[in-house]
Amino acid sequence: MTLKPTTQPAQRRIRNFQEISLGFSKKQMIDESIRYMDCVEKSCDHGCPLGVDIPGFIRLVREGDNVGALAKIREANDLPAICGRICAAPCEGSFCAKTVDKNSISVRALERYASDHGRPRFTSKKIITPVGKKVAIIGSGPAGLSAAARLAQVGLKVTVFEIMPHLGGILRYGVPEFRLPKNVLDAEIEEIRLLGVDFKTNFSVGQSMKLEQFLGEGYAAVLLTVGKNSVSLLDLPGADLGGVYYAKEILLAANTRFEERFKKNPTPSIGSKVAVIGSGQAALDCSRICLRLGRDVTLIFPETLEDFPVYPDDRDDSREEGLKIEALSKPLSILADSSGRFAAGVQCVRMDFADANGSGKWEIKPVPASEYLVEAQTVIWAGGFKINIAPLAMGPHLKLNESGSIWVDPETAQTSLPHLYGAGDAVANFACVAEAMASGKKAAMSLRKALR
Amino acid sequence: MMFKITNKQILAKDVKRLDVKAPLIASRVEPGQFVMVITTEGGDWIPMPIAEADPMRGQITFIVQESSPATIQLGHLTIGEEIFSIIGPLGQAAAIAKAGVVVCLATGVGTASILPICKALKKAGNKVVGIIGAKSKGSLTLEPQMRIACSRLLIATEDGSYERRGLASEMLKDILAAEVVRLVYAAGSVDMMQTVCHLTRDRAIKTLVQLRPAMSCGMGFCGSCRVRVEGKVVLACVNGPLFDGHSVNFEHYKMRVATSQDDEILTSAHSESDATRSITKFFPGLLGK
Numbered sequence A: 001m002t003l004k005p006t007t008q009p010a011q012r013r014i015r016n017f018q019e020i021s022l023g024f025s026k027k028q029m030i031d032e033s034i035r036y037m038d039c040v041e042k043s044c045d046h047g048c049p050l051g052v053d054i055p056g057f058i059r060l061v062r063e064g065d066n067v068g069a070l071a072k073i074r075e076a077n078d079l080p081a082i083c084g085r086i087c088a089a090p091c092e093g094s095f096c097a098k099t100v101d102k103n104s105i106s107v108r109a110l111e112r113y114a115s116d117h118g119r120p121r122f123t124s125k126k127i128i129t130p131v132g133k134k135v136a137i138i139g140s141g142p143a144g145l146s147a148a149a150r151l152a153q154v155g156l157k158v159t160v161f162e163i164m165p166h167l168g169g170i171l172r173y174g175v176p177e178f179r180l181p182k183n184v185l186d187a188e189i190e191e192i193r194l195l196g197v198d199f200k201t202n203f204s205v206g207q208s209m210k211l212e213q214f215l216g217e218g219y220a221a222v223l224l225t226v227g228k229n230s231v232s233l234l235d236l237p238g239a240d241l242g243g244v245y246y247a248k249e250i251l252l253a254a255n256t257r258f259e260e261r262f263k264k265n266p267t268p269s270i271g272s273k274v275a276v277i278g279s280g281q282a283a284l285d286c287s288r289i290c291l292r293l294g295r296d297v298t299l300i301f302p303e304t305l306e307d308f309p310v311y312p313d314d315r316d317d318s319r320e321e322g323l324k325i326e327a328l329s330k331p332l333s334i335l336a337d338s339s340g341r342f343a344a345g346v347q348c349v350r351m352d353f354a355d356a357n358g359s360g361k362w363e364i365k366p367v368p369a370s371e372y373l374v375e376a377q378t379v380i381w382a383g384g385f386k387i388n389i390a391p392l393a394m395g396p397h398l399k400l401n402e403s404g405s406i407w408v409d410p411e412t413a414q415t416s417l418p419h420l421y422g423a424g425d426a427v428a429n430f431a432c433v434a435e436a437m438a439s440g441k442k443a444a445m446s447l448r449k450a451l452r
Numbered sequence B: 001m002m003f004k005i006t007n008k009q010i011l012a013k014d015v016k017r018l019d020v021k022a023p024l025i026a027s028r029v030e031p032g033q034f035v036m037v038i039t040t041e042g043g044d045w046i047p048m049p050i051a052e053a054d055p056m057r058g059q060i061t062f063i064v065q066e067s068s069p070a071t072i073q074l075g076h077l078t079i080g081e082e083i084f085s086i087i088g089p090l091g092q093a094a095a096i097a098k099a100g101v102v103v104c105l106a107t108g109v110g111t112a113s114i115l116p117i118c119k120a121l122k123k124a125g126n127k128v129v130g131i132i133g134a135k136s137k138g139s140l141t142l143e144p145q146m147r148i149a150c151s152r153l154l155i156a157t158e159d160g161s162y163e164r165r166g167l168a169s170e171m172l173k174d175i176l177a178a179e180v181v182r183l184v185y186a187a188g189s190v191d192m193m194q195t196v197c198h199l200t201r202d203r204a205i206k207t208l209v210q211l212r213p214a215m216s217c218g219m220g221f222c223g224s225c226r227v228r229v230e231g232k233v234v235l236a237c238v239n240g241p242l243f244d245g246h247s248v249n250f251e252h253y254k255m256r257v258a259t260s261q262d263d264e265i266l267t268s269a270h271s272e273s274d275a276t277r278s279i280t281k282f283f284p285g286l287l288g289k
Ligand SMILES: Cc1cc2nc3c(=O)[nH]c(=O)nc-3n(C[C@H](O)[C@H](O)[C@H](O)COP(=O)(O)OP(=O)(O)OC[C@H]3O[C@@H](n4cnc5c(N)ncnc54)[C@H](O)[C@@H]3O)c2cc1C
Pocket: A086, A087, A088, A089, A138, A139, A140, A141, A142, A143, A144, A161, A162, A163, A164, A167, A168, A169, A170, A171, A174, A175, A203, A204, A205, A206, A225, A226, A227, A228, A229, A251, A281, A282, A285, A391, A392, A423, A424, A425, A426, A430, A431, A432, A433, A434, A436
C-alpha cells in the first residue's frame, strides 16, 4: 500500500473532528525518497496536472533541504500544504508500475512533508512592480486562488470576490476539518495575500454587482471560478421527504458550526441511522461526519468497492471508523415513516456484472429479486453537483456546454463573452484539486498574455 | 467585514426591529429579496427578508420573530453590537408593475416581507389594499409602516382584540366581492396562503405567495429549499421565494417547511389560528410514536 501515515486511532478519531493523519516521520520520508531515486522509469515525473517537478523536490527532501523542496513545489503549486493532504494525486496514478504490487511512491506524502517542514522562517511581503491593470476573479476556490497567485506574481492588480463569509470554496465549506484543517488553508491563503491579492467576502456576484459593472469599473478582465454552485435534484420516489438532505447541506453545517454544538444537536437534525447515497469524496466525507456524530452509517453506491473514486487511504480509514459499505447496490426509492412525512429507509437492489445479451459485454445490472431495505431516518444524497449560471446574471449570450457548465476556448480559457474567462469546476468536472488549480493557472497564463 | 446594529426597537412580544449598517446590500436590494444572516461565527444561518432599505444611510431593517435559538440570539443583539455575516441580496425580486387594485396579505413575520412589496406597488401607481392577520393586538407588527405603504389597511386579529375578529383570508373574500382585484400577494403561514390561493383560483386572479421552506444556504448550493411548482421541483432561494400560488404543490411544500421532527413542533405553533387542527392533521405519527 502507499506509505501509511501515523493517524489518530480509529476509536478516538471518530469522537472528534481533528485531523486524522498526523503526517510522516523524517525517517519514513528519507527512505521513501531513496526508494524513489532508485526507480528507473520515473513515469510519475509528469503525472502532476500542475507540473510539479517531482524528481526535483524529492531529491531536495532526500538531501534534507525541506525549504528548498517547498520552494521547488511552489514554482508550480500555489497550495502545497493543501494538495499534500487531500489531492487525489493523479501523480501516484494507475500508470505507475509499482501500483501493481500496491506500493507506488507516496508523492503526496512527500509533498505534505516538505510543505509542513519547509516553511521559510519569516515570509516577507513580495516586492512586485505593479502593471496597473485590474483583474476580477469570481470565487475563491482552488481554481480562483491559484489564478490569483499567478496573476499577482506578474504585477496585475487582482481582486477576488467571494459570496461566502470566508475564502476557499470547497476547501473550506466542503472538505471536513479532519481531512483539511482550516488553519492549514488559512496559512496558504495568507501566502497569496502577501502577493498583493485583495479579497472581498460576502459579495455575491450577479446580485451585488453584474458583469458589465465590473468592466465599467475599470477591470480589464473577469475570471469566473464559481465552481459547481448548484445541485441537480434527486428524482427517486420519496426524495423530498423530511430527513432527506443533500451533501452540501451537511458539509456546510459541519464546516461552519462550532464542533461541540454541532455534535450535541446538529442543524439540520440527523437521525440515529443514516444512509448516504452516492460515490466519491463528498459521499465519504458526509459518511465520516455522521460517524463522528455517533450515528450508524451505511454508504450505498452502484460501483464496485475498487472503483469507488477516492484516495485509497480515505476509503480504508473510514471502514476502520465503522462505516458500513454497500458496494454494488443501487437505491430505488426512499420509504416514509408512519406519518408519511419523514424518511424511514432506502429500498435498494443488488447489482452485479452480467453479460445480459450474450454479447460478451459485461455490464453492471440489477440482480433479479435482490431488493432489500436499509433502515435510515436520515438519507444524504451526495451526488448531483452542477453549475447554474442564472444567479450570476451574465446575460443570455454566455455559451454553455451540453452539461450546463460554461464553455471556454480550450486554448485561451476565454468564454463566449469578451473579457470574460472561466476555469475550475465551473467549466469542467475536475474531481481533483490539482486539476482545478491547473485549470485556474492556464486561464491566468492566457490572461497574462492578453493583458500584456 | 462586520455589520453594526445602528438602531433597535421592540415591536411586540418576541418581535424586534433591527436597523443594520450594510451599505452594499442597502443599495442593491429590491422588494421580495432576502439575505442570509449569521449572527455569530459558528451559529446557525437564518434567511431573513429586508423590511426596509435606506441606500442614503446604507442601512437595512430586519423584523426578527424570536422563535428559534438562532432568531432569539439575533433578537437579543443590542445597538452597537455587530452581526458576523450577512450574505445577499438573494432571491428574485418581485415583478412590480401597474395592475390596478392589488391585495397584499400577511400573517406573522410575513408582514416584514410584504411591506417593501406594498411600497413598491403603490409607488408604481397601484391601489394597494393591505390585510394583516395577527393572533392578537399584542402580536401585531409594522402597523404604522403598513398604513403608509398601503392605500388602505385592514387588520384581523384572531381574538378580536383589535379591529376585525377573524382571519386575514376571510377579509379577502369581502375585498374580492367589493373591488375588481387584479393581483394578490400573500406571505405568512401555509394555511393562510393555501386558503387565499383557493379563493383567487376560482376568480382567475394572479396570486404570488412567498414560500419559506427550510433554507440552509440561500444561494442554491445545498438543495434544502426544494419546492414543487408546476410539477417541477425547483429551489426556492434561487428561483423564489415568490411563486405563482396556483402552481405551488402545498402538500409537498408542507413537507419542506419543517424537514425534521423538532422543526415540526416549532413550525406548527406559528401557523394561523387553526394551528390546533393542523397539529393533529399533520403528524399523527409523531403523537403516536
Ligand atoms: C465534498 C467534496 C470533497 C472533495 N474532496 C476532494 C479531495 O479530497 N481531493 C481532491 O483532489 N478533490 C476533492 N474535491 C474536488 C475539488 O474540491 C473541487 O474540484 C475543487 O474544489 C473545485 O475548485 P473550484 O475553485 O473550481 O470551485 P470551488 O472550490 O467550488 O469554489 C468556487 C467558489 O466560488 C464561490 N461562488 C460561487 N458563486 C459565487 C457568486 N455568485 N459570487 C461570488 N462567489 C461565488 C463559492 O462560494 C466558492 O467559494 C472535493 C469536492 C467536494 C464537493
